[in-house]
Amino acid sequence: MVSDPPTKAVPAVAIENLRFQYGDKQVLHDISLDIPSREITAFIGPSGCGKSTLLRCINRINDRIPGARVSGGSIRVAGIDISRPDLDLQMLRRRVGMVFQKWNPFPKSIYDNVAYGLRIHGKKSGTEIDERVEHCLRRVALWDDVKDRLKASAFGLSGGQQQRLCIARTIATKPDIILMDEPCSALDPLSTLKVEELLLELKQDYTIIIVTHNLAQASRCSDKTAFFYLGKLIEHGPTGRIFTTPQVQQTEAYVSGAFG
Amino acid sequence: MENPEQLIRKGVHHDGLKEGLVKAFLGSLTWGIVIVALLLFGRICWDGVPVLVKPDFPFIDVAFLTEKTETLHVFDDANAERHSLPASEYYQWVDEHGADAVFNAQTYSYSGGGIAGPIVGTALLTLLSIILALFFGVAAAIYLSEYAKQGRFINLVRLAILNLAGVPSIVFGLFGFAVFVLVAPVFTDVPSDRSLFAIPLGFTWLSFQGWNSSLIAGSATLACMMLPVIITASEESLRAVPQGFREASLALGATRWHTIRKCVLPFAMPGILTSSVLSLARAAGETAPIMFTAAVAAKDDFPWEGVSGPLGVLQSQVQALPYHIYTLAARIPTSEYTQRAQYGSVFVFLLMIFMFSTLSIVLRNRVRSKLKW
Ligand SMILES: Nc1ncnc2c1ncn2[C@@H]1O[C@H](COP(=O)(O)OP(=O)(O)OP(=O)(O)O)[C@@H](O)[C@H]1O
Ligand SMILES: [Mg+2]
Numbered sequence: 293m294v295s296d297p298p299t300k301a302v303p304a305v306a307i308e309n310l311r312f313q314y315g316d317k318q319v320l321h322d323i324s325l326d327i328p329s330r331e332i333t334a335f336i337g338p339s340g341c342g343k344s345t346l347l348r349c350i351n352r353i354n355d356r357i358p359g360a361r362v363s364g365g366s367i368r369v370a371g372i373d374i375s376r377p378d379l380d381l382q383m384l385r386r387r388v389g390m391v392f393q394k395w396n397p398f399p400k401s402i403y404d405n406v407a408y409g410l411r412i413h414g415k416k417s418g419t420e421i422d423e424r425v426e427h428c429l430r431r432v433a434l435w436d437d438v439k440d441r442l443k444a445s446a447f448g449l450s451g452g453q454q455q456r457l458c459i460a461r462t463i464a465t466k467p468d469i470i471l472m473d474e475p476c477s478a479l480d481p482l483s484t485l486k487v488e489e490l491l492l493e494l495k496q497d498y499t500i501i502i503v504t505h506n507l508a509q510a511s512r513c514s515d516k517t518a519f520f521y522l523g524k525l526i527e528h529g530p531t532g533r534i535f536t537t538p539q540v541q542q543t544e545a546y547v548s549g550a551f552g
Numbered sequence: 553m554e555n556p557e558q559l560i561r562k563g564v565h566h567d568g569l570k571e572g573l574v575k576a577f578l579g580s581l582t583w584g585i586v587i588v589a590l591l592l593f594g595r596i597c598w599d600g601v602p603v604l605v606k607p608d609f610p611f612i613d614v615a616f617l618t619e620k621t622e623t624l625h626v627f628d629d630a631n632a633e634r635h636s637l638p639a640s641e642y643y644q645w646v647d648e649h650g651a652d653a654v655f656n657a658q659t660y661s662y663s664g665g666g667i668a669g670p671i672v673g674t675a676l677l678t679l680l681s682i683i684l685a686l687f688f689g690v691a692a693a694i695y696l697s698e699y700a701k702q703g704r705f706i707n708l709v710r711l712a713i714l715n716l717a718g719v720p721s722i723v724f725g726l727f728g729f730a731v732f733v734l735v736a737p738v739f740t741d742v743p744s745d746r747s748l749f750a751i752p753l754g755f756t757w758l759s760f761q762g763w764n765s766s767l768i769a770g771s772a773t774l775a776c777m778m779l780p781v782i783i784t785a786s787e788e789s790l791r792a793v794p795q796g797f798r799e800a801s802l803a804l805g806a807t808r809w810h811t812i813r814k815c816v817l818p819f820a821m822p823g824i825l826t827s828s829v830l831s832l833a834r835a836a837g838e839t840a841p842i843m844f845t846a847a848v849a850a851k852d853d854f855p856w857e858g859v860s861g862p863l864g865v866l867q868s869q870v871q872a873l874p875y876h877i878y879t880l881a882a883r884i885p886t887s888e889y890t891q892r893a894q895y896g897s898v899f900v901f902l903l904m905i906f907m908f909s910t911l912s913i914v915l916r917n918r919v920r921s922k923l924k925w
Contacts, residue, residue: 353803358702386805396796398815408814409804458800465804 302371304329304469304499305350309365312345314357319345321523322365327516332495334510334531335503337520338546343503346520347471350374350501351388352381369469386413389467393474395455397446402429402438405446405457409465428460432490452483459490463498470494472502476509488513507547511535519543593902600899603892616896619666621850621871624889627657636889638664662850662880663889667897672854673767673870674904677846678836680771680866681778686828688775689782690817693824696783697790698812710787717780722840728773729844734762736769767855768866770846774835781831782824789823790816822919829912833905839874847875849883873901 303326312320319342327333335343348354349367352374366373374384386409397405406425415421425442429435434456438449446457455475462470472491476484484506491500491513504510510517511531518528519542527534527543538544606613622638629635630653637645646654692713700706735748743750743759750759763769793816801811839847848869855868880886880894 351803353799356799356802382805382807384805385803390799390803392796392800392803394796396794396800398797398800399819408801409806412804412806412810461800461804 301329303327304370305501306368306371307346307365308368310346310349310362310367311364312342312349312354313361313363314345315359318363319523320349323525324365325518325525325528327499327501329499330495330497331515332491332500332502332513333516333518334514335501335518335520336505336507336510336546337526339505341520342523343520344473347390347473347501347503350469350471351385351390353385353390355381386465387467388469388471389462389465391455391458391462391470391472391475393477395451395458395478397449397454397457397461399445399447401443402446402449402457403442406460406464409461413465424464428464429457431463431494432456432460433486434460450483452479452486455479455483455487456490459487459494463494467498469499469501472500474503474505477505484509507535507549519546521546596895596898596902599891599895600902603896604899616666617671617900618668620852620854621662621667621669621876621893622665623662624660624664625657626660626889628655629653630655636664640665660887660889661884662876663887663893667873667876667893667900669851669854669871670873670876670897671900671904673847674836674873674901676767676855676865676870677770677774677842677872678832680767681774681835682828682832684771684775685778685782685831686824689779689828690786690824692779692783693786693790694812694817697787698808698816710784713780713783715780717784720840721777721838724773724777725841725844728769728776728841732763732769732772733765733845735760736763736772738763763867765845765848765869766867767846767870770842770870770872773841773845774838777838777841778828778831778835782828785827785831786820786824789820789827792823793819822915826912826916826919829908829915833908833912836908837874837901837905839872839878842872842875846870847872849875849879873897873904877901 305325305327307323307325307327310320310323311318323346335347337343345354349362350369354360362375366375368374369384369388372379398408400408403425406428407421410421410424415424426435426439429438434453437453438444441448446454449457459470459475476487479487488509491502494500495515502510502514514531516528517531517534519526519534519538519540521542527538527540534543535547538547544550604613604616605611619638622640624636624638625642626634626636629649632655635645696706696710734746737758737760739753739756740759740761741756743757744761747759747761750757750761763772797815797819798811801815802808806814835841846869848871851869851871855865855870859865859868877894877897880890880897884890886894
């Protein structure tokens with residue numbers, strides 16, 4: 293594995309020798325990777341190489357899959373090992389938000405979708421929630437489209453709007469890190485562009501990890517790129533370098549479109 | 553193409569004939585079933601409608617629906633005029649005219665008055681049993697689908713529950729009799745002699761002496777009968793809620809229980825209710841489970857009359873439509889007078905079941921159009 297020297301500051305996420313298996317099938321092999329704060333890190337690699345699995349380890353949402361377990365190594369979020377038995381799982385997930393590949397707003401109103409997380413975390417006052425909902429919807433450039441129908445079902449929005457609503461729902465609880473699993477794979481190019489603009493805007497406040505199959509997207513909007521192959525981290529570093537002068541032959545083949 | 557002549561049929565066309573025969577055979581079977589069903593419903597309506605419908609306003613025999621069951625007295629008066637009066641009116645008549653004015657008196661039990669008792673009894677039984685069955689059934693379904701560690705053991709449990717659905721209703725009746733009527737625990741100041749055992753609690757006793765034949769025992773038995781279907785259907789409805797909602801909710805920092813309450817149950821509820829109403833319609837029609845546990849053939853009061861508080865209602869026995877029909881049809885001598893009550897009861901009962909089924913279908917359609925993912 294080839295990597296750049298680690299950055300000085302405490303990384304937002306520090307992954308060390310992580311091994312992970314579904315039942316007896318090992319899908320992640322000794323992954324070590326630091327994810328710097330307030331940057332966009334892209335995970336790329338062919339299908340089935342374990343990108344989603346790694347992402348889902350970071351907020352421990354994989355816990356709910358029977359037989360899935362970390363069999364070695366550790367993940368630290370802001371310096372805290374997230375496998376500690378005394379970890380507050382709800383708090384971890386509040387600090388590490390997640391946006392899914394298939395947009396999945398709840399079958400509730402637009403307002404209730406964004407307010408969902410706020411209500412979980414004990415916000416009761418109406419005006420406080422109102423303000424936060426408006427702020428988040430503005431942030432994802434959805435406010436002008438939906439301000440007149442906040443009480444309407446979220447299912448009435450277009451796919452791209454629904455995905456942006458999901459992003460608004462995620463940032464409503466003020467996470468530090470946002471995990472995104474192929475957030476644009478089901479969107480048209482225009483909506484994709486809008487989400488990308490949003491990412492670049494959000495990166496001032498959030499650490500973002502994005503899994504993508506769209507290499508152009510990775511090169512357009514990420515600061516760091518990590519290339520995975522068959523459950524191993526092959527190479528990672530600044531996006532420009534990975535795409536222009538990759539040092540491992542497999543990476544070069546992948547980013548030039550020769551396989552994958 | 554080689555030899556295009558193949559495309560042209562020669563000789564007799566056997567395939568067409570075969571197709572026609574198959575179609576006719578399957579069609580005649582289907583229509584046969586439909587005709588039998590129509591005859592059945594037609595007969596019930598033919599006999600039942602005259603009882604319930606009147607030629608003049610309000611066109612429905614309200615008394616039949618709202619009056620208690622009474623014994624019918626049929627007799628001639630001094631002028632050889634024939635009277636048929638329910639017991640209460642008969643005694644009034646005798647008071648006025650004297651017992652000497654009655655000739656050729658005959659009585660027909662259960663044939664006078666209305667069927668309010670059985671209607672009320674069946675309504676209470678179904679209401680209470682569905683509440684019990686939903687509570688326990690949904691709780692079990694949530695555990696099975698959301699909490700239990702999936703594996704061979706849980707599948708075995710599922711299989712057992714599924715098999716329970718096939719157990720004959722008379723077996724549930726006997727089970728209910730053995731458990732709820734005879735040994736279920738009650739709080740009492742004085743444990744009865746036949747109490748299995750009693751635990752002193754200081755101020756009172758927890759005595760395992762059963763609930764006797766009562767509304768609550770019958771409802772519990774019916775609930776047991778409905779449980780397998782409700783658990784299975786609820787679990788299916790829960791699983792039909794996309795995993796995405798659960799993950800989204802958990803990823804926002806919600807606890808598992810919060811996720812189930814806010815993001816799973818509300819969206820599964822319509823499906824659960826629909827299937828529950830269907831199983832309710834079945835349970836409402838059962839005679840065997842309530843025969844030993846709740847139902848009586850004759851009862852002068854409504855369940856809430858002459859009792860102290862809601863607990864007393866639960867402890868009282870009730871009449872029930874299916875049992876009433878069974879009594880009328882098979883346990884007393886039939887006559888033109890009993891037939892009126894019998895056909896009327898069947899017709900009303902059928903209407904009630906029809907209402908349940910319609911309700912469940914309307915519910916399902918409304919929800920299907922509202923919730924889609
Ligand atoms: N729930 C599961 N149970 C068992 N194996 C799984 C499960 N989920 C994923 N896998 C396996 O783990 C490996 C990695 O899957 P993962 O979804 O992480 O890949 P990915 O890189 O995200 O692929 P894609 O780009 O297609 O989304 C695959 O071989 C997959 O078959
Ligand atoms: Mg994936």
